[in-house]
Amino acid sequence: MKVLKTVLTLLFVASILLTACGGQKATEAAPEAATEAAAPAAEAPATEAPTSGGGTVIIGTPQEPGMMNTLLTSSSIEDAVVSLFDEGLVSVNEKGEYVPVLAKELPTVSEDGLVVTWLLKEGIKWSDGSDFTCDDVRFTMEGALSDLSQVSASGYRDIESLDCPDPYTVVATFGEVYAPYLRLFSYTVPDTAGAMEDMESWDINRNPVGTGPFILTEWVPGDHLTFSKNPYYREEGKPNLDSVIIKILPSREVGMQLLGTGEIHALWDLTEANFPELEALAADGVSFVSTVTGENELLSLNFGANDGTAPADPSTAPHPILFDLKVRQAIQYAIDKQSIVDALLYGNVNPGNSAVPVGTFGCPQPVSEFSVEKANALLDEAGWVVGADGIREKDGVRMSLKIATTTGNQLREQTEQVLAEMFKAVGIELVIENVPSDVLFASWESDGMRDHGTYDIVMYTTGPSTDPDSHLYSSFHSSEIPTADNEGTGANFSRYINADVDAWLDEAATITDTAKRKELYCNVVEQINTDLPRIYLYERLSIMGHRNEFQGLKISPTFVDFAWDAANWTLEQ
Amino acid sequence: MYTYFIRRLFQSIFTLLAISMILFGLISSVPGGFMSVYTERSDYSPEDLARIRAKLGLDDPVPVRYLKWLGNMLKGDWGNSISTKRPALEEIADRLPNTMLLMSIMLVTTLLVAVPLGILSAVKQYTWLDHISTTLAFAGQSLPVFWFGLLLIIIFAVTLKGADGKPLLPGSGMYTLGEEFSLADRIKHLILPVTMLTFVSAAGYMRYLRSSMLDVINEDYIRTARAKGAKERIVIYKHALRNAIIPLVTLVALDLPSLFGGALFTETIFAWPGGGRLYFNAALKTDYPLVMAVLMIESALIIGSNLLVDFVYAALDPRIRLS
Numbered sequence: 001m002k003v004l005k006t007v008l009t010l011l012f013v014a015s016i017l018l019t020a021c022g023g024q025k026a027t028e029a030a031p032e033a034a035t036e037a038a039a040p041a042a043e044a045p046a047t048e049a050p051t052s053g054g055g056t057v058i059i060g061t062p063q064e065p066g067m068m069n070t071l072l073t074s075s076s077i078e079d080a081v082v083s084l085f086d087e088g089l090v091s092v093n094e095k096g097e098y099v100p101v102l103a104k105e106l107p108t109v110s111e112d113g114l115v116v117t118w119l120l121k122e123g124i125k126w127s128d129g130s131d132f133t134c135d136d137v138r139f140t141m142e143g144a145l146s147d148l149s150q151v152s153a154s155g156y157r158d159i160e161s162l163d164c165p166d167p168y169t170v171v172a173t174f175g176e177v178y179a180p181y182l183r184l185f186s187y188t189v190p191d192t193a194g195a196m197e198d199m200e201s202w203d204i205n206r207n208p209v210g211t212g213p214f215i216l217t218e219w220v221p222g223d224h225l226t227f228s229k230n231p232y233y234r235e236e237g238k239p240n241l242d243s244v245i246i247k248i249l250p251s252r253e254v255g256m257q258l259l260g261t262g263e264i265h266a267l268w269d270l271t272e273a274n275f276p277e278l279e280a281l282a283a284d285g286v287s288f289v290s291t292v293t294g295e296n297e298l299l300s301l302n303f304g305a306n307d308g309t310a311p312a313d314p315s316t317a318p319h320p321i322l323f324d325l326k327v328r329q330a331i332q333y334a335i336d337k338q339s340i341v342d343a344l345l346y347g348n349v350n351p352g353n354s355a356v357p358v359g360t361f362g363c364p365q366p367v368s369e370f371s372v373e374k375a376n377a378l379l380d381e382a383g384w385v386v387g388a389d390g391i392r393e394k395d396g397v398r399m400s401l402k403i404a405t406t407t408g409n410q411l412r413e414q415t416e417q418v419l420a421e422m423f424k425a426v427g428i429e430l431v432i433e434n435v436p437s438d439v440l441f442a443s444w445e446s447d448g449m450r451d452h453g454t455y456d457i458v459m460y461t462t463g464p465s466t467d468p469d470s471h472l473y474s475s476f477h478s479s480e481i482p483t484a485d486n487e488g489t490g491a492n493f494s495r496y497i498n499a500d501v502d503a504w505l506d507e508a509a510t511i512t513d514t515a516k517r518k519e520l521y522c523n524v525v526e527q528i529n530t531d532l533p534r535i536y537l538y539e540r541l542s543i544m545g546h547r548n549e550f551q552g553l554k555i556s557p558t559f560v561d562f563a564w565d566a567a568n569w570t571l572e573q
Numbered sequence: 574m575y576t577y578f579i580r581r582l583f584q585s586i587f588t589l590l591a592i593s594m595i596l597f598g599l600i601s602s603v604p605g606g607f608m609s610v611y612t613e614r615s616d617y618s619p620e621d622l623a624r625i626r627a628k629l630g631l632d633d634p635v636p637v638r639y640l641k642w643l644g645n646m647l648k649g650d651w652g653n654s655i656s657t658k659r660p661a662l663e664e665i666a667d668r669l670p671n672t673m674l675l676m677s678i679m680l681v682t683t684l685l686v687a688v689p690l691g692i693l694s695a696v697k698q699y700t701w702l703d704h705i706s707t708t709l710a711f712a713g714q715s716l717p718v719f720w721f722g723l724l725l726i727i728i729f730a731v732t733l734k735g736a737d738g739k740p741l742l743p744g745s746g747m748y749t750l751g752e753e754f755s756l757a758d759r760i761k762h763l764i765l766p767v768t769m770l771t772f773v774s775a776a777g778y779m780r781y782l783r784s785s786m787l788d789v790i791n792e793d794y795i796r797t798a799r800a801k802g803a804k805e806r807i808v809i810y811k812h813a814l815r816n817a818i819i820p821l822v823t824l825v826a827l828d829l830p831s832l833f834g835g836a837l838f839t840e841t842i843f844a845w846p847g848g849g850r851l852y853f854n855a856a857l858k859t860d861y862p863l864v865m866a867v868l869m870i871e872s873a874l875i876i877g878s879n880l881l882v883d884f885v886y887a888a889l890d891p892r893i894r895l896s
Contacts, residue, residue: 058750064854066656074611074656150625152617200658221667222846224750245750250841250850254745261731261740438609470618489619 053240055571057550060255060264064248068208070187071149081246083563084227085210088186089118091564092466094291094554096359098182113177113512118170125232126190127215134164139191148199155184177510180467213239213567223248239567259545260284266546273411275346278545288545291555294359295463295540296352301328304453304495312483314495320397326382328532332368333375334426341538344414352536355525356468363522365529375426392427400429405459406437444488451482461540468521473505494533501527585876592872600861601635607655607859652862661866672835672847679770687775691782696809713776722769722842745844766843770836785817826882830874
């Protein structure tokens with residue numbers, strides 16, 4: 001007994017010491033950065049205007065970033081946090097429009113669409129004091145094209161040569177027209193980072209160098225990341241804040257508590273399901289900001305047989321119920337989108353209406369009509385007769401459909417129940433069979449249900465990023481139907497084929513004229529709403545809760561990027 | 574004794590190898606996998622996905638990947654975490670002190686609560702003290718951990734305020750952000766998670782000790798001790814407890830690997846930056862080098878502590894050696 005006690009006491013003491021050391025070690029990384037930071041600040045006369053600046057904002061997030069190198073990031077929290085220090089030649093503002101950042105203006109494109117030119121702002125420095133020039137842009141491209149990178153090489157792959165006629169001019173010559181050229185170089189990597197083949201062990205992976213307003217000075221794994229002012233930031237007197245701390249929280253629920261007590265100033269990545277809690281916290285000084293992401297919560301309807309045949313052309317093996325356009329129209333008429341929005345989302349979002357609702361290429365459409373009579377009439381017309389149990393039948397087939405979404409999402413589960421009632425009102429049975437998200441989104445090799453078409457209806461969220469090119473193409477082009485022949489690539493899970501849509505998408509991918517592309521995409525959006533491979537339920541929002549004393553938070557619709565305007569954040573003290 | 578030792582050691586190594594095979598197979602057959610991070614996003618082309626998959630070594634068949642992993646591990650290279658690119662062992666070492674701090678304090682407080690209560694409730698069987706402590710133990714074992722933790726937070730970190738108007742106790746984290754390390758601050762942050770863990774785990778130990786004490790107290794040699802006139806204190810602590818506590822020591826020894834594993838629920842509720850959450854998140858992301866490293870260390874510790882208990886038993890009890 002005595003021995004045991006001694007051992008345990010020793011363990012206890014040892015672990016207290018260990019943690020104390022651990023804490024110090026983590027802060028040891030800071031002095032280097034801090035001393036470097038101190039030097040130039042001392043040289044430059046203190047020009048900072050004595051405004052209401054200063055202060056430290058703590059932002060809670062339920063996910064932990066693993067990596068600060070933009071070429072190797074893979075999660076949305078990483079993409080969001082890096083924008084505290086990383087900037088691109090262009091960025092996307094809160095309205096979903098492209099704006100120049102490190103470039104003087106948006107890039108210009110030659111008549112034939114093959115030569116794109118960026119003019120860089122002059123005098124910009126990285127946080128290590130070196131100049132930002134065209135060489136860094138070239139290095140960024142080489143990084144994206146490297147075998148080691150984990151970012152999309154789309155677009156960069158098509159660049160035949162990238163020239164630097166002078167340090168502040170970037171000229172990219174493409175082999176073939178790359179329509180979404182505006183989205184290129186939305187991030188930059190300094191060419192001092194190291195040799196390309198050592199990318200996974202670069203110092204900047206955990207000790208990043210950027211041109212943005214803040215720079216990482218401390219990272220305690222599992223706990224928090226501290227970002228302090230970048231002394232080389234180009235704008236005088238900016239950023240307003242002294243530092244930003246990203247606090248890693250175990251869950252949104254805990255985050256809500258801490259937001260209420262004021263232990264954190266903002267909480268990242270909330271969902272529509274958090275509206276009731278946010279309203280309850282309003283009395284404690286909490287508000288929220290939101291932006292339409294361009295994504296929709298939607299129903300994807302399967303045109304092909306749901307038995308795993310995975311036909312390249314659904315007319316060879318059609319879905320017994322959903323292949324008929326009249327049935328799909330009836331389903332859309334049966335859904336009262338506005339009542340879903342009012343009842344489940346507290347009226348805070350728009351009913352879904354378009355595959356591309358906002359942004360430079362936005363093409364909003366009228367919300368579909370809700371009419372039980374029209375739904376019933378269409379189903380009668382299609383030959384579906386109401387049976388003894390109130391569910392329609394035709395040629396021995398019962399009108400029973402399965403719906404699947406991700407498990408554990410209360411809002412989605414409630415939406416399904418409401419849908420089941422709406423379907424029942426027109427004589428369609430909706431059976432709810434949900435699966436975990438990695439099963440729902442599993443790939444072709446992992447027998448993914450969407451890829452193999454082993455579903456009737458799946459409900460999930462997707463949408464275009466700022467440029468709808470890849471989203472619309474992969475969702476609706478007939479070549480993007482996942483089959484054994486193409487090893488399941490593509491996201492045309494409805495197995496939707498329309499020759500006009502194919503032609504419009506092909507054309508839009510080969511031109512750079514924004515107005516013309518928008519027109520073509522609008523054609524696609526309208527045709528989708530006619531043929532109904534997907535039914536858009538409601539528009540998704542990016543939401544962040546914040547305390548009222550923390551101002552200036554603006555979310556950009558690309559993913560959940562909240563930090564793009566961090567230089568202008570303020571904190572009232 | 575010597576042959577017994579060798580035999581058990583070989584058995585353990587073989588068991589570890591078998592465990593590693595099963596674990597690797599299970600992790601590799603998880604649907605989705607690490608690639609689902611990329612496939613869910615629309616801006617990745619099929620070429621991008623193929624390149625990333627090849628880079629992550631996911632193109633090889635599972636047995637080949639297993640052999641590669643095993644070969645590297647035997648050479649001391651446990652692989653890099655897929656999401657942070659840092660060595661898996663470094664990731665674990667970052668969190669280990671935090672986990673050990675929480676869990677070892679929890680073990681001490683648990684024993685400090687469980688041992689006296691277990692003895693008292695056995696000696697004073699069917700008194701009010703016994704009833705209260707067995708009821709509490711019953712509650713401790715049945716309460717949902719997360720519910721109890723949230724209750725503690727609401728009471729002590731939200732509702733009750735200290736003299737300065739701030740919450741009485743911090744409800745999350747290991748220290749106050751932006752302040753220098755101080756022992757008082759650290760202890761404040763430990764109170765709620767340790768209370769919760771102690772309440773839940775002391776219950777099991779206490780009931781165990783109570784029943785083993787009751788068995789011993791009714792033995793003939795206890796009656797003999799009393800008959801020869803030994804004081805009640807001596808009877809209980811020298812004669813009874815010494816015999817009754819051996820099974821508890823075994824139990825504690827077998828629980829020691831949890832010092833490494835951490836407590837997922839507690840860490841989650843109280844935002845404790847320990848290992849449990851790291852391992853859980855790694856499993857969610859199918860970050861298999863990290864998951865494998867964690868599970869193998871944990872397996873080795875469990876097998877190691879079993880081995881230790883066996884050897885102690887063998888040393889104590891000659892009958893085990895002969896079989």
